[in-house]
Every structure is written in C-alpha cells, then in structure tokens.
Amino acid sequence: MRIEIWADVVCPWAYIGKRRLEAALAGWDGERVEVVWRPFRIDPMAPRKAEPLAEWQIDPLADEALSACTPDGLSPVENATRVSRIAADAGLGTPFGAVWRADSGPAHRLIALAHERGGAALQDAVVEEVLKAHFVTARDISDPDVLAEAARAAGFADGGDLLASGAGTDRVREDLLRGKAIGVRSSPTLVAGKRALAGAQSPEAMTAFLRDAADTPPERELPEEVERLRLAESLLDKRDPLGALTLLRPLLADHGTEWSVRVLAARAYYHSAQLERARTELESLTAHSPDDAYLRLLLGRTLERQGRPAEAAPHLRLAAAMRQDEE
Incomplete structure (x- = not known):
C-alpha cells in the first residue's frame, strides 16, 4: 500500500x-x-534569496500563506506556540522553529530526485535531513550548499550535483499540478487511493486512516495517459487552464489526434486567452463534428472575443438551435 x-x-x-x-x-x-513524499507549497511567492522569517511574518500577506499550514481557528502566533510545544514532546528539539523564509522549490526537487534515484527509503532520509536543517539547525534550505550537505548526510551523494543541473524541475511542476487537481489544500495531507487525511493528526488517527485505506479495495489502475487527461480536466474545472495545458503537453505530442485530447486542449486555449490557437483547433473540430453544439458555441465565443462578431454569429445561432432541438 502506498501513502x-x-x-x-x-x-x-x-x-x-x-x-x-x-x-x-x-x-x-x-x-x-x-x-x-510529494510537493506542496504554502509560500510559492517566497523570494529566491532567503529573508529573515520574523520580518516577513509581520506582513499581513503572510497570514494567507501560513493558513495552509495552520490548524483551523489558530492565529499564526498561537500556531507557533503550539508547534513549539508539540515539537518538543515529539523529540524534535528545543528550540524548534525556522529562522528563514526560504524558497522550498529546490528542496522539493532534491526530494523528488531522491525518490527517482533511490526509492522511498532514500527519499525519506533526505526529507528528514532537510526538515532538520530548516527547523532544528536553522539553516537556509534554499541555499544549494545546504541542500547538498543534507543530501550527503542522507546518503544521496550526487544529490547536490543533480540539483545544480536543474534536474527534477519538470517532475516537481507536474506533481504540484497533480496535487492541485486531486484537491490537496494543506500541508501535510496524506493520500491513499481516493482517501485523504488532512493535517498532522494523532498516531491513532493515522492508524485508523491506514486501516481504512487497507480495507478499501484498490481501484483499477488507469493508463497513464487516461489519468493525465483526467487530472488536466480537473485543473480546467478549477480554473487553471495553463496548468491543464502543462499536463496535456505530452498527450498533445504523442496523442494529438485523439478527440478527447483535442477538445480539452481547445477549452484550455480558450480559457487561457490563447484565442488564435483555440479558433484553429475549434474550426478543425467542428469541421469533423458539425452537429456538436458545445463546440459550435465555443467557436462562436472565441470569434466574439477576437472581435469578429460577423463570423461568430452563424456558429452561435447554430449552437442555440441545436440546444433547442435537444430539449
């Protein structure tokens, strides 16, 4: 079972x-x-060069970022106090707490690369070293040298060199989009199949989660292409058309003639204001399926947004007539 x-x-x-x-x-x-371990960002706007955390936390905008890592009902100050007490009880060290507002993007790349190169055990060791550096020894984990040191301590000797090469960038970008598509909204969130447990719940709650996950019959594993298409559609439903297009990119390259891929791409082009691409794709789609009311409507609206009302009008009239016939 995978968690x-x-x-x-x-x-x-x-x-x-x-x-x-x-x-x-x-x-x-x-x-x-x-x-x-999969990536989630509570502070995606963190600067590349770390800054003192205490200075950032007085900014009102910090509250919004911290809310993704704060139990409901607690202020950031109350959360910090509670975290220090619980961390001490868990043996994580005293004092416990970060000093730097650090960009976690490079750390997520290192963690993804550790799993790719050495599996779950190596990845877990790297996660431990990165967390310890950030919260216990108060290091700046956006610093490549700090991450390379953490990698070596975890037994991932070439981790620093891989990080310097830019490896892992696409993997983390796609994983972040996948997390958004499946509805991950807070750190940490445990996911097993279709089950999720948000927050750092008690060991007893986690055991119950493991038991429920183990007792749930596994769903049929979908082909990678189908899963990618579903995730892209979910992102489009969540109003992230650019994210949807990122996940669609391999499908467009390898399965660009598939109808479902083309329709989803056309929708994403339209909603991301790539209107010329949307028009080109929709004209081709409607030529092959002239009785599709939705495609007609989308083509008409695309032409309207391009400032071509005369060309849009016939498609909009046809779409309206088709929908009346369906009713």
Missing part, C-alpha cells in the same frame, strides 16, 4: 506529521506501507 504525503518542508506540521506517521507505522501490523 503519499503532500507537504511543504517549510511547514512545521509536516515534520510533526512525519513523526506521528512513523509512530503509527511502528505499531502497524497490516500490509507493507510505502511512504512517498
């Missing part, structure tokens, strides 16, 4: 959640569990 932990390494609850999951797994007598 995915969607978390940001600059979120203290991710570290607490890691310890609590470890406690749950220590007493677990069910099937073997593989734990895989």
Whole structure:
C-alpha cells in the first residue's frame, strides 16, 4: 500500500506529521506501507534569496500563506506556540522553529530526485535531513550548499550535483499540478487511493486512516495517459487552464489526434486567452463534428472575443438551435 504525503518542508506540521506517521507505522501490523513524499507549497511567492522569517511574518500577506499550514481557528502566533510545544514532546528539539523564509522549490526537487534515484527509503532520509536543517539547525534550505550537505548526510551523494543541473524541475511542476487537481489544500495531507487525511493528526488517527485505506479495495489502475487527461480536466474545472495545458503537453505530442485530447486542449486555449490557437483547433473540430453544439458555441465565443462578431454569429445561432432541438 502506498501513502503519499503532500507537504511543504517549510511547514512545521509536516515534520510533526512525519513523526506521528512513523509512530503509527511502528505499531502497524497490516500490509507493507510505502511512504512517498510529494510537493506542496504554502509560500510559492517566497523570494529566491532567503529573508529573515520574523520580518516577513509581520506582513499581513503572510497570514494567507501560513493558513495552509495552520490548524483551523489558530492565529499564526498561537500556531507557533503550539508547534513549539508539540515539537518538543515529539523529540524534535528545543528550540524548534525556522529562522528563514526560504524558497522550498529546490528542496522539493532534491526530494523528488531522491525518490527517482533511490526509492522511498532514500527519499525519506533526505526529507528528514532537510526538515532538520530548516527547523532544528536553522539553516537556509534554499541555499544549494545546504541542500547538498543534507543530501550527503542522507546518503544521496550526487544529490547536490543533480540539483545544480536543474534536474527534477519538470517532475516537481507536474506533481504540484497533480496535487492541485486531486484537491490537496494543506500541508501535510496524506493520500491513499481516493482517501485523504488532512493535517498532522494523532498516531491513532493515522492508524485508523491506514486501516481504512487497507480495507478499501484498490481501484483499477488507469493508463497513464487516461489519468493525465483526467487530472488536466480537473485543473480546467478549477480554473487553471495553463496548468491543464502543462499536463496535456505530452498527450498533445504523442496523442494529438485523439478527440478527447483535442477538445480539452481547445477549452484550455480558450480559457487561457490563447484565442488564435483555440479558433484553429475549434474550426478543425467542428469541421469533423458539425452537429456538436458545445463546440459550435465555443467557436462562436472565441470569434466574439477576437472581435469578429460577423463570423461568430452563424456558429452561435447554430449552437442555440441545436440546444433547442435537444430539449
């Protein structure tokens, strides 16, 4: 059974959640569990060069970012106090807490590369070293040298060199989009199949989650192309057409003639204001399926947005007539 932990390494609850999951797994007598870490960003606007965390936290905009890593009902100050107490109880060290507002993007790349090169065990060791650097030894984990040191300590000797090469960028970008598509909204969130557990819950709650996940019959695994298409559609429904197009890119390259791929791409072009691309694709689609009311409507609206009302009008009239016939 695979458990995915969607978390940001600059979120203290991710570290607490890691310890609590470890406690749950220590007493677990069910099937073997593989734990895989996936990226989540609570502060995607963090500067590339780290800045003192205390200075940033007085900015009102910080509250919005911190809310993705704060239990409901707690202010950031109350959250910090509670985190320090719980971290001490969990043996994570005293004092406990970050000093730097650090861009976690490079750390997520290192973590993804660790899984790619050495599997779940190496990845977990890297996560531990990165979290320790950020929260216990107060290091700047956006610094490549700090991350290279963490990689070496975890047994990932070439991690620093891989990071410097830019490796892992596309993987993390796609994983972030996948997390958004499946509805991950906070750090940490545990996911097993279609089940999710948000927050650093108690070991008992995590054990119950593991038991429920183990008792749930596994769903039929979809082909990678189908899964990618579904995730892209979910992103479009969540009003992220550019994210949808990012996930569609391999499908457009390898399966660009597939009807479902073309229709979804046309929708994403339209909603991302790439109107000429949308028009070209929709004209081709309507030529092959002239009785599709939705495609006619979308083509008409595309032409309207391009300032071509005379060309749009026939398509809009046809779409309206087709929909009346359907009723």
